[in-house]
Amino acid sequence: MASTRAVAFVNGRVFTGRRWVEAVGISDGVVDAVGDGAAVRRASPTGTEVVDLAGDWLVPGLVDAHLHLAGSVLALDGPDLRGARSFSELEQRLRGAAPGRRAVLARGWDDTLLAERRYPGRDDLDRWDLGLPAVLYRVCEHVATLNSLALDALGLEERSSDPPGGRLGRSNGRLDGRLYDGALALTAPLVGAAYATAAATTARFLRSLGALGLTTVAPMAVDPIEVAQAVSSISGEPMPVRLRPYVGRRFLGGGGPSLPSPTPALRYAGVKLFADGSLGARTAWLLEPYADAPGSSGSPPYPTADLDESLEAADEAGLAVAVHAIGDGAIAAVLEAFAARPPRLRPRLEHASVTPPGLIRRLAACRPSLVVQPRFAVSDTWLSERLGPDRARWTYALRSLRSAGLVLAGSSDAPIEPVDPWTGLRAAASSRPSSPGEALSAPEAFGLYTTGAAQALGEPRLGSLEAGALGDAVRVSGRSWESLLELGAGGVLATYVGGLPVFERGPAGRDPQRR
Numbered sequence: 001m002a003s004t005r006a007v008a009f010v011n012g013r014v015f016t017g018r019r020w021v022e023a024v025g026i027s028d029g030v031v032d033a034v035g036d037g038a039a040v041r042r043a044s045p046t047g048t049e050v051v052d053l054a055g056d057w058l059v060p061g062l063v064d065a066h067l068h069l070a071g072s073v074l075a076l077d078g079p080d081l082r083g084a085r086s087f088s089e090l091e092q093r094l095r096g097a098a099p100g101r102r103a104v105l106a107r108g109w110d111d112t113l114l115a116e117r118r119y120p121g122r123d124d125l126d127r128w129d130l131g132l133p134a135v136l137y138r139v140c141e142h143v144a145t146l147n148s149l150a151l152d153a154l155g156l157e158e159r160s161s162d163p164p165g166g167r168l169g170r171s172n173g174r175l176d177g178r179l180y181d182g183a184l185a186l187t188a189p190l191v192g193a194a195y196a197t198a199a200a201t202t203a204r205f206l207r208s209l210g211a212l213g214l215t216t217v218a219p220m221a222v223d224p225i226e227v228a229q230a231v232s233s234i235s236g237e238p239m240p241v242r243l244r245p246y247v248g249r250r251f252l253g254g255g256g257p258s259l260p261s262p263t264p265a266l267r268y269a270g271v272k273l274f275a276d277g278s279l280g281a282r283t284a285w286l287l288e289p290y291a292d293a294p295g296s297s298g299s300p301p302y303p304t305a306d307l308d309e310s311l312e313a314a315d316e317a318g319l320a321v322a323v324h325a326i327g328d329g330a331i332a333a334v335l336e337a338f339a340a341r342p343p344r345l346r347p348r349l350e351h352a353s354v355t356p357p358g359l360i361r362r363l364a365a366c367r368p369s370l371v372v373q374p375r376f377a378v379s380d381t382w383l384s385e386r387l388g389p390d391r392a393r394w395t396y397a398l399r400s401l402r403s404a405g406l407v408l409a410g411s412s413d414a415p416i417e418p419v420d421p422w423t424g425l426r427a428a429a430s431s432r433p434s435s436p437g438e439a440l441s442a443p444e445a446f447g448l449y450t451t452g453a454a455q456a457l458g459e460p461r462l463g464s465l466e467a468g469a470l471g472d473a474v475r476v477s478g479r480s481w482e483s484l485l486e487l488g489a490g491g492v493l494a495t496y497v498g499g500l501p502v503f504e505r506g507p508a509g510r511d512p513q514r515r
Helices: 039-045 067-075 088-094 124-128 150-155 184-197 199-212 224-235 249-254 303-317 328-338 357-365 383-387 387-395 398-403 421-428 440-454 479-490
Strands: 004-008 014-015 021-028 031-036 049-052 059-061 062-067 104-109 134-138 145-146 164-170 174-181 212-218 270-274 319-323 350-351 369-372 409-412 473-476 492-497 500-504 511-512
Touching: 004 039, 021 039, 031 039, 059 440, 062 409, 062 440, 067 104, 067 184, 067 199, 067 224, 088 104, 088 134, 104 184, 124 145, 124 150, 124 174, 134 150, 134 184, 145 150, 145 184, 150 174, 150 184, 164 184, 174 184, 174 270, 184 224, 199 212, 199 224, 199 479, 199 492, 199 500, 212 224, 212 492, 249 270, 249 303, 270 303, 303 319, 303 328, 319 328, 328 357, 357 398, 369 398, 383 387, 398 409, 409 421, 409 440, 421 440, 421 479, 440 479, 473 479, 479 492
Parallel strands: 004 049, 014 059, 062 212, 104 134, 270 319, 319 350, 350 369, 369 409
Antiparallel strands: 004 021, 021 031, 049 511, 059 473, 134 145, 145 174, 164 174, 473 492, 492 500
């Protein structure tokens, strides 16, 4: 993604990530001049394009440190089940989804909203008679329900065994169509076939990110087809966003098919591991039982020894680890594994949702990066009921975690939450009755998606406009942090990756003069 373009942004308010200046210059894709307008103009090479910001702000490009590429792409084409209030509404939304498809892949149902107050099952889907294999993912994407056609297509039958890290749902000894956690990997043939035909949608998704101010994204647990299609879908032009994928566990030790070679736009950042499931599906591993399900506290998807082996293999491969750990039980177990074998590269904890004070102290001593999803605090309306008020108080405790000196990185976990980072920024800066005092200031929230995310990715040249940083920037129309968050994506006027414009709204506002 290197650029031979030289551009100077002047006459505005430029936030570098740690200070305010008037102007910044970018040459060959890298920030090379920072300061007042006259100094930046003098330092700029002949032929530099000068962009008059006319008082607008220029901020570092935003980074989403954790999303799912294939899921986000397929969510654009598949039925959207979010917000459905009954099984009949689910059925209505699925109707008409079949033309031209080999399978129906739909996302977003939430049993807490459904009138039936339960998970849909195989028999429910079979009654709807969709005529195609159907996979319906719960909003957390840690549970899916399949119809009989999908079970047959995947070769799943009554005698099928639970796969590593997951579970096949059963009722009276019969498969009920529900797949939990690691068992969702069994849907890969249907997902892969759908994704392979979605190159145009992949390109549309990647190009849409610039309008949100996103310049770098980190797809998690990727397969080769995801990465290869992302790169090949953008033909004849530079990539509109930097990709920093984390590979799946099976790639440790040289396993799995070959991944596409790195490029200036593509760098493999690490490996994704799992220590539990989700709060929504009650598969997150808690130290004490769920308040609304006293017989369950979740469980680890793999034996602890497997985590230890994976950490060792990641070190040998030179990969940083990103460990999914939502419940306090999972977080505690991962910290024990880190203590027994400290990773060579700074590790990440994905989500780190339930963090009571004692656990925060342990996190502060270990100091992993925490990749959080502020929007979860808005979506999880059932949190106090599920965990009880005491544990809910220490869930998504952003202020307390930051005050303990921990690096927090922002992300969407798209398609579970909208990929729009401004929704996460607003959520991070908003107070919640269940967790008083945990809101961040607007500048602190912005730091989640810039400097914090850059640190979590082990790439400090991201998320900054200081000299030597990659020249990724967003021109925004806000005149204060508060107005910036209120405008959100609507305030994004232009986005630049390596100094090259990947999105411009309306008049470019550029001064055509050149030195």
